[in-house]
């Protein structure tokens with residue numbers, strides 16, 4: 236299993252199987268809220284994706300704002316209550332929205348089943364379709 240991070244995104248080989256976390260996701264999810272992980276794990280049984288961001292320190296958030304990839308001073312990532320996912324298409328990361336819609340459908344179904352309320356960032360005015368957080 237090899238996962239490479241590149242400037243344009245993440246290429247993930249060997250982690251297409253539904254129902255398993257790849258090594259990166261597993262590591263990223265460690266400091267994340269256990270109930271959010273439960274929802275993500277449940278969704279992972281339905282659709283392939285990796286989790287590439289979870290908990291963020293204040294310094295990391297500040298650098299994300301500086302880079303223009305985040306726009307809020309306080310994000311739920313800093314409390315371990317948010318994750319960013321990357322959809323997988325044939326084992327490779329994709330930004331195609333339809334894959335994120337499938338992931339969101341799975342997240343919401345699991346959220347309801349487990350009674351753990353979540354929000355998908357794609358529903359915000361400033362859309363963040365890779366982002367899921369606890370309500």
Ligand SMILES: [Zn+2]
Pocket residue numbers: 288312317318319363365366367
């Ligand atoms: Zn996020």
